[in-house]
Amino acid sequence: MPLDTNNDTSTTDGSSNKRAATEGEEGWTTDNDVEAEDVATDPITSDVLKLTQQELGELSLADQEQVVYDLYGFSGPVDESQPGFVEQKMEELQKALDQIPPRRKTAYSMALGINEAYVTNHSFRLQFLRADRFQPSPAATRMVTYFETKLDLFGRDRLCIELTQDDLDPESLEILYMTWFCDLPVRDRAGRQVVVQLSKPGIDCYSLPVTQRMRVLFYTLCVSARDPETQKHGRVALLWVAGSLGKASSLWKIAGMYASSPVRIQGCHLCVDIAHGYSTPIVSIVQLSMNSMLRVRVRRHIGTPQEIFYSLMTYGIPVEFIPIGEDGEFAHQLHTDRWKRIRTQEQWLKQLQQQQQQSFVSQTKAALPQPVGATVATNVQAVDKAALMEKADAMVMANRNNDNNLAANSIGNTTVLVVVDTPTNHDVLMGKGRGAHEHVGNILFRNLIEKCRPQYDAATKTQKTQLAKDIVRIVKEEWKGRFLRDDVKGWIPITDELTIRRKVSVAFRDARKAPKGKKQKQQQAAATEITQEEDELLLPLEDPTWENQPAIDMVVLKA
Structure with a gap:
């Protein structure tokens, strides 16, 4: 298709009168x-x-x-699902990095010497491949430029940290x-x-x-x-x-x-x-x-x-x-509140990183064989603490950029809560207010509910349970979306299937439009009461509550 090279979209009022210069x-x-x-x-x-x-x-x-x-906005992301595709591009990226002359990658080489685990981390490198649509050579140039800029702006001490x-x-x-x-x-x-x-x-x-x-x-x-x-x-x-x-x-x-x-x-x-x-x-x-x-x-x-x-x-x-x-x-306040929230999340993540480092070092020390007659202090001195810290940092980086649909990850004895900063257009927001109601994912979800409502109303209890499961599967697997609940820290993914299924049942109940007539309202109220009883039967008696969920120790900022 021919491309319009005129990139000016200046607006006019349709008249020949010009605004004052x-x-x-x-x-x-x-x-x-x-x-x-x-x-x-x-x-x-x-x-x-x-x-x-x-x-x-x-x-x-x-x-x-x-x-x-x-x-x-018609471009979609590169398909990464092909077996071996990402691994092949990773190898090509390394070859492209090796071909860059040493004088042009001083900061990159310095970072390798400081913390090789950080520089070679899979999730970290994947960012640059995605940024250039998996073209290895431009991605290598971008990565080298990234380290050069980071070194100039923040110095050597912050070259290998997030x-x-x-x-x-x-x-x-x-x-x-x-x-x-x-x-x-x-x-x-x-x-x-x-x-x-x-x-x-x-x-x-x-x-x-x-x-x-x-x-x-x-x-x-x-x-x-x-x-x-x-x-x-x-x-x-x-x-x-x-x-x-x-x-x-x-x-x-x-x-x-x-x-x-x-x-x-x-x-x-x-x-x-x-x-x-x-x-x-x-x-x-x-x-x-x-x-x-x-x-x-x-x-x-x-x-x-x-x-x-x-x-x-x-x-x-x-x-x-x-x-x-x-x-x-x-509107200044919304912007300020967002960066304050991100700073709080970063501080929580830093605490998590310190705990992981300490746990990783302790586990490694305990796994090392102690020579006969050696004291604990002697064995501790033999541990390369710097190397252990680098590996722990790499573990945190991998967890931070882990691309999954889970809300909580367990690392040792610590439960990590994932916080979504900017929901996607296929996420379903479980919250009140105009923002959640008009979210694109919620509109798609309501359309799906309305499409399936006749089938849901005519279904048996067992069939309703299966239909609710199918809707959850569509959102998660076909849309690649999540069910998110509002929290003071941000949007939190809901992973408990029973809770999500209850949300789906509530959505079907809300889809029944309230009639205006008094008699019709009474009929609608009776139908809603029956539906509530049916919805309760969809859930087992051991339905967990939020009070019974694992304690959340840390927060990770993630989409």
Whole structure:
């Protein structure tokens, strides 16, 4: 299919009257209705458009179609279910890493020397393969760039650890919490995570050193990489411009960091709020600073917030969750609460890691044979503690990125609770409120319930039990979804089959629409009472309650 190389989606009101021009901070006079006039007077924008058209022309027809699919959310993840597929790609990734000249992978080699178990961890490397759709050579380059960037920003001591907010300096934390980056609580129609980068008057993070801003961006990219669903589907980035973007040199550095991200960016939308004015060259420099694969996936949206929202909706982005009102004001509290919750989860995980390390070392010590006449102290001194810690760290990393459908994992005597930060579009949320009711997975679930309701109403008790099991199987196995309950820490997967089956029975009962007539209401109430009695018979007498569940000691952030 032919590819439209015009990446400007500026909005107009349908008339020939132009909005008042505004003076950009670089002294450029910008017309906010027709970008073509900007191109005529702005050589930077003209060069960017020419470069983008040239790069698109160099792509094959299949790659051009892939760009369109990525932008509109039609691209699916790579099928990893083929036997031996991932293992083969892992071997090819190692060969690609070996072929990179030593001078270009200094940080990677340093990391191997510090903690080989961390660098060679299967789940860790899988992030980079997924980021480049299992192309070994680009994935190897991305991985090497990742370590180079991490070394420059955080130093040698943090090169082989999973970054948390405790690793950010005070200035970086200030930027993180002042709404510079904001992940939406829901995914787009393609199951991709959406991140909004904000720029508005009053958020003066752009006056802070560029190093701090780069640390925050790198940290947020690493947080998103913890999510296996985001690894598979990628992210969509929205740059909301409603004020200064800072110096062009800092923009170049920050935009270039996406090449080191362990998660690919499927599309980038430059959203310009004309109410605050903007500088066309600065917006063009943002696009120019990106690598070619991202630059061809950029679209501009210029207008009022409402006009921008209408334009973004065509790309499958859930605009109702963007924390920006029609007046351009920002909902700051939701963003702050999310990062506070993530910090709490990180602190719990750190406690778990320390417990695992201690348990691993203790078990290894106990398994070592003690020479005759040797004291316990002598035997302990013979243990390579550093090596044991590295292996324990690798175990935690593997558990953190483990891609499964379980809510709790037992490690030794510790029960680990999995917390979902951003539910997928096939997850069913068990909670009250508008957010859960309008979640895509809940809508699909209600449609499934409504489709099966006639069969359920006419079924015997045994048949109802089997039908409830079939619905649970469809959600888990065919949709690859989960049943999640709301918790102060986040969304918690429900693994108890009896509890899930009860939720399904309640859903069938709720699907019976309440009639308006008094007589019909009485009939409906009687039918509901009978259904409740039938639902109780679906569950064995030993149905466990939440009080009887294992005690939860730790929390793991996972999708």
